[in-house]
Amino acid sequence: MIRDYKQGRFVPQTFSYESLMKKRVKKHPSYLQPIYEAVSNSLEATSGKGDYVTIRLKVSKSSTPGKYEFCSIEVEDSGCGFNEENLSRFYQLFDESKNFHNLGSGRIQFLHFFEHTEFRTVYIENGKKKKRNIVLSIGFIGTEKTPIWEGFEQDATEEEHTGTIVEFFFPRDSKDKESYENLTTDELHDKIFTHYLGKFCIRKGNVQNIAFERYIYDAHVDTEDKFIQDDDIPVVDYHDEVKVHYKRINSTNDGLIKQKETETFKIDSYLLPSSVQKRNEIKLTSKDETVDAENVDFSFVSRAKIEEGKNMLCLISSDFLTNQDTDLRGKLTLYTKSQFLKEKNLFTLDESHIFIDDVQEEVTEKITTHYPAINKIKEESEEDIDQVVEDFSLDKDVIAAIGVKTGEKVSDFLERYYHSDADFQKDNTQRLKAVFDSLRTLDPSGANFNRKFNAKVKEINSLIPVKNKSSLSRYIASRKSAMNMLRLILSKNLECQLEKKKRKSNEKLIHDLLFKQGTIDTLESNLWMLNEDFIHFKGFSNFELRKLNDDGVGVLRKLDDKEKEQLTAYNKDMLGYKPDILLFPEEHKCIIIELKSDTADPTHYLGQAINYAGLLREFAKDEYVIDNFYVYLIAESFDFTSVVRTDPRFQLSQYMDYVFMPNANVYGGARGYGALYMEVLKYSTLLKRAEMRNSIFSDKIFGDDFDKEGEKED
Template identity: 35%
Template sequence: MVESTYIQGYGIHYVGALSKIPKSNEKLQPLYEALTNSLEAIRLLSTKSEQGVIKIKLHYTKGLFDTYEFYSISIEDSGIGFNNDEYERLINLNDTRKGFNNKGSGRVQFLHFFDKTEYTSIFEDKSSSTGFRQRKFTLSKSPAFLRYNAIIRHDSLIETNAKSPTTTIVLSSILNDKDRKFYNELSISELKDNIINRYLPFFCENRDALPRIIIEKLSQLETLESREILPSDIPTIDKQDDIIVHYCKSSNDGKSIERIQKSEKLNIKGFKIDKSRLQKNSLKLTSKGEIAKEIKLDSMLVDDEIDGNRYLFLISGSYIDERDSDNRGALKIPTIEEFRSKSSEVSWLFGEEEIVLDDIREKANEKVLAMYEEIAKRSTQKLEEVEKLQKMFLLDPNSIKEVKIKLTDTDEDILEKVYRADAKLIARRDAEIKKRVDLLDNLDPNSPNFRDRFLEEVNELTRAIPQQNRTQLTHYVARRKLVLDLFGKILDRKLLIQNSDGRNLDEALIHNVLFQKGSDKPESSDLWIINEDFIYFSGSSERQLSKLKVNGKPVFKSEFTIEEDKYLLSLGENRKIKRPDVLLFPEEGKCIILEFKSPEVNVSDHLTQIDLYANLIRNYTQEYFQIMTFYGYLIGESIEPRDVLGRVSSYEHSYHFDYLFRPAEKVNGFDGRPNGSIYTEVIKYSTLLKRAKRRNSIFIDKL
């Protein structure tokens, strides 16, 4: 063969062909391609007197200030070498004759990353007088090569006195600055870990028969770092089993996807690895001994551990190998959505069959639970969590059955799935209701069976509407249930903030749950706990009397007589800035006053507070706000009936409903204003909670 000959491509235009094989996003891809070739070359040896050796060397030049600049990578192996058959396969871009399910395009990654890839390969050749020959050739996509429509240049072929085959590949002159920076910062320990993770399937299956893999970092002839991948670095397979996955095809009408009898058998291997060695639990597809794609492990969170271990699952099979692409590791296995999209194309309506990624994931996750009892127990715990959510949010059991809940699903994931199922049910019910209404419109009154048909459709309609209303009512009632649960926790002092702070926040917490301080939107409050009607009135929470407005109009007077001002500011007080906890105005001339007391405060010490607020509102409001009738509610938890009756004798005890009330009393009018009246109750938070729960439970029971 003529020396230094460019191997011109025929039937292929390399400039165009190379662009169709994209550069990998994995910056170690060219090294992986070379290492894969070395592993395969060692496996091709007809006799294996030794385990084989692969040496990976990263070469650096030493710069100023003891810095090192990446120069090249060399990978040396004791494999079969580039004999005539192997070399012939190399020079054909898509030749797959080597076996191992190769696509023959991995070498293109050398061209994308490095300007020059040089091979020196010694191989056994019986026609040689020494028994061995040495072949040198170079790969590049530089203009010097492409002008000959070539990416390979054969440099030499000579006889050699070598005693065994060996191949050295040198990747030099890196093309991209970002890639150069990556290799500059790459440590040998990091590279060792990356290689183990990448080839874990192959290493695990061949743990006791691995070639020696030595990794070195050098500057000139000085070794800066050295590591070796040892059998002790490779975890052992803990358990393995097979899974059967069926093919999918489009239905005859092209509207749905069907699983068919045809199937493939895949193997799943489980590894139980100490958490210090495995950073996350994972489930991965492997192709040709390498990690190809990670899919979601449904039965565990990524950082979960059981008895100090994490779990790795590897799925392999000839089907996956055959679906590998030109860009190694990019599997051509569609998701169900991708398959559904393709099945709508005309070419797919005639029997195209595929296995979808979703089915592999589902079958693999089922097998994980069957293989490991300790992981399966997590499934039971998840069911308990779902049951808690069901009770808390009154989730429809039918919707829960409709969705697939995974062990890794968060509460938000579960609720989102259930509510999505609810939405589908609502849509179906809406469509059914519309259908029934349309049928009513189209009935013929002159038809002999009109009356029977009419009654039938009305009955169907009356069945559909309550089902539709149920879903919306459920969310409404469930929210109220949560508020009541929170209110109960505050009264029982079970919130973390109530026990982690020296301040007593009970009253503020209660106030904000019932009606957010500073708010003027009762309709957004939870005052229904006290009385259902309260959320429909206008009003405000914790607002100064002097700044109080109703329907945009100021309630308090802006100017006062000398006598009024004297009183309002007497005894060192400013009565204008008093802040009733809640004021509500149900209609013209009426006002509801709510006062909340901390649960440990003796409520009887504050019996006259509401009377004062009523008097100020009666006498110092604008003329157009003539409030004559007041309703006061003094609410706390520490209520001793005899204290209340002993201090204000006009109160009476309502034994049946567990509260004290005072019938209408006079609210004195001053300066010519007529008297008003006030009705007052003194009641416990726990009594209000009990009443509200009883009201809400009526809805819950019906739901």
Template identity: 35%
Template sequence: MKFENESYITGEGIYYKGVLRDIKRSKISFQPIYEAFTNSLEAVKIKSKTKTDFKGEIRIRIYSTQNTDESLSFSRLEIEDNGIGFNDEEFNRFVTYKDFTKGFKNLGSGRIQYVHNFDNTKFISKYQSNGDFREREFVVSKDDKFLAKNSITFHKKDKLIFKGESTGTRLIFEGLLDKTKASYHSLNDKILKDHLLKRYVQYFCLNKESLPTIKIEHFIYGEKLSTSYITIKDIPKIDKTTNIDVEYSKLSDDGKNVINVDKSETFTINAYKLNKSFLKENQIKLTSKDEVIENFDIDLQLLTKDEIIDDSHFLFLISSDYLDEKDKNERGEIDIPNYHEFSSNSNVFYEEEIILDLVENQINGAVYELYPEIEKINKVKQLEFEKLKQMFLLSDLEDLNISPNDSDKKILEKFYTAEAKKQAELDANLKHSIDRLNILDTTAEDYSDSLEKEIENIVRVIPLQNKKELTHYVARRKLVLELFALILDRKLSVQNDGSRNKDEALLHNLIFQQSNDSSDKSDLWIINEDFIYFQGISESKLSDLEIDGEKLLRDDLTKEEEEFIRSLGEDRYAKRPDILLFPEEQKCIIIEFKNPSVSVSDHLNQINNYATLLKNFTTSQFNLTTFYGYLIGEKINALDVRTYDADFKDAYNFDYLYRPAKTIANLFNSNQAEGSLYTEVLKYSTLLERAKMRNKTFIEKITNNKQDQV
């Protein structure tokens, strides 16, 4: 077929405005470049079959301009090859929409990506016909003047040229339609080389011995800035290869199940073990026509994306005739339904399909067999998951699809999502049973049996609901205790960074955040379960203390009282007890923390002093008379404590001392009764053991399991 010069080429039965609407612009920025590069590879390969001494060449030129801020702007891009050229046969295929007779499994829709991305794409092609050499020039565009003719191709000329000329094609992309595409403005030879290597790694490996010379140049204002080549040295070798057969699936006759049928497709897995500097993460990628499909990922179930083995990452490229045939018009857009999509589609009762879930599972199984060393990594990940389950008391849930690529956060999100669904079902069952109470008839013969049945349903559901809440409650406490142990063992990074010792502050803030008055949100339960229910304050000046908006200490001091407060150069109202709690009228709990490295015996009087101040200087509204003191540290020797104060006694259980009573003096008003102070001196490690024992009991109830450690 001959084509007239200076003419628009229209297609019979094609309305190009509709075609452009239906075939969207690819989400892959460089898709037009890939289309053109693939055509050049094919043109060179066709020519190599007819000329034994032929050496293919592909040259890519990137042209940029420089802005006033020294940034670059894309100008144009050229791809030139010395392939077969656009003879009449090849050109006829090009202009025939969806012509896939080329033999390379092409869809004939690549030029649609040209017009979606560039104002015009120009071709200057030299070819041989009947012994003569000719040159053809044409342009593709979706400009209005083209579409007005129901065309996207303008055939400019086809003329005879001197004999002896080489064949080949030069393609020129000009006029970037989306000028905001930063990927084009920042494009240079090195970046494009990297993209081509990753996109065509499969093709390059399979055709390594016959690969054309590939040269990429970057120009600024016409001056060559840099050059890159793709050579055999850049192309990795296939490390291992294997085939898998994946069966087709269909819905059962009743539409309730997905079943396999006696029909399958063969998929080839080519495995590459590449240096981590080249391949940034482990991947499984589908390929179509030996090109990597960028927008379709297969989950690598046995290996995290960032796992490194022998200083390398793994790339698994999957190819199949089935994938080539599934490739859409947008090139690289593959549609393979997953199990849920297939089973929920009412129109697939009689259709047979390859299901993505089966493909994914069989690929991962094959990968596992190819590289047994991955098994070791997988076992480590499983141990980490089991540790996470134990830490948060996660129950075993069916269909909880955990991948090695999932972070701890992602695993917990999946678990709590599944738990929420389970909780919703429990709530619905509970509501259903309660609603059914309305229809019970107390006069009916089966009333007792019906009532008993509904009671059993409710009794069965409520414990499950309570167990979930209790699990979260206990799991949080378990984490707090683990953090407590880490602080005592000085294993936090902040304790080993060379800065001043913060152990006391870390322990204080763990139990009750400093400068805080929300005891209900604290972890005072470590000391005593009841303490979280009392009003309290952590690390606050005595002069600033308020309870229910009322000042705790008096301002109307006598001269004698004022002198005492200021005596010995002190300001006793400015003192800051670590924690004060007020369980009920006239009672106060005083808690003092000491750095684990400090001898507690040196501070036995501190709580006495605080109790004395509170006894003598609180307002009449509070009138504190009964005090409970807890002096907590780690450096404690029972004999040393009793040397300082013989009223302290050893407790029968755990490692702590207590003093049943200490008189708190009434300093300024002899008419008032004196106060009383109960005191315990105990170690942080003792607190930890006490709390562990309490939490252990809860965990055993939840897990129905005896645990040696909590």
């Protein structure tokens, strides 16, 4: 774009555009916003049928085949043009003479998105046809202290018709530039059609002819032309309205009271071809244009199938919504009840307010009543959330505070729940701390100590959320069940052990019970039966050595040809060995657990885990070198003395329930020897230890005589 700026003047401004762009009218998140702004201006400048608005996408071919370089985007209309009245309004930002909600701040988006925006306008002034050019550029501010240049007014020819062309050059952001280069007339047609559908429907019978054209090197590619005409505007499939009551805060500042005053919200639903309307949507509108609003989520309707080949677009309009529009056109300021109660400074407390969640609830009730398919999705969502509340014993007080949004996804509900629950927990934690701190006032030697102490315990218990108590009991029940499962496996009383055709091996059953094969989540395992700490370590259950990785990074180092030959000699594949369980408690340490059948002789496997340890020490990367190994070999039907007889390095424990090797060398090749500690024990011993550790809790829940009664029944 070449222009002689001497043939015009720079228009002084009384405020700083740079400050305005940083602090008040920030860049809109949608790259289409400047186009929307220009089209909105064109629709407002034209009367309707007989007028036109044309959007042109202009590109040139790039050196990359199939790729195009952005040239400009042009919006032309047949409106009245920039006469003196309109020009004056253009120069005076936030001028309310047009109407209260058209303050002209849309031009700030032009500055945010493009280096240069040019206006070429033809208009009638005092009965004569005139024309002028205007350029808007952020680059002018540095030298001219204004972003606006105005060309001198000239006489227009009879052939030139009134109207305005707005053309955008040089996108300021590379991502926006790429989006404009990839924009098609098809896509832009669909976006404009749905964005202004409310406006089009209101004007049906008097809609401007709207065209979308694409140019390559100024050559019109007419095969890509798209149009919006009056015949394209659909009829309303469903119309209704709801009245939403204003609410104000109560006298205790912790709740809301419904007022008599209401606002009316109109519902207009359209069924559009799925090629245009990609999914079911409910959108808010302001000034008959669809807008974005925080805290509004109707996404559940997208999952419904209303009619084959069509999707619903439901538009919600209200004077209230238009009044909430901001300087950032199309971004509404709306608040939920929970926001109001949490951040009361956002509002004037003595005023009444409309809350968007009330609007959402009332609209959803109407929509789900009219469309059974949407109602079905709503009910399924409610059932899913009810199930989650039950499964996870969620706190009813927290749920009452945050509410359940209609059709809300479980993931979104849980995110809101845990965010709010954190606040509840914080408050409870402070109160619990105060009670615990008050224990210092008690005297254990005092006559009433037990009564006062028990009163403190009762108070502490009342502050523990029900869900925490339920979680604890469920956790203990899970442990009790796991121990009973191990007992049943060892006694061969599981049904899967008794079926001849599908009989499962005891070794596999025990392995999967303790730590599911092929998994790495130790927190979900039952390794606490062996040692409480084991569930907190990084772990691998039945993984090949070569497939061990730390957050996607392989543990073993790169091997040379000689090492590869050594590891595959005699038809072996040593790095394909699968230790039953590997745990890594901290740097340079490793726990190896080998689980054998309850009928296996562990003396045949004493060297197996030591071999695994040697491979890990010799072939791990430098940052994963292991110096100390702790090995547990577990079986059932054997004699401890046979283990000691096979390898005299083993010693009998003091309680005769396991044997251990206090220290042995682990071969590490060029790295030298590592150290190894090893135990051989029985599953029955493991089970007994686990029961002793957990009995203090399980007895409180199930009763001291629970296991005795079970034994009597057996």
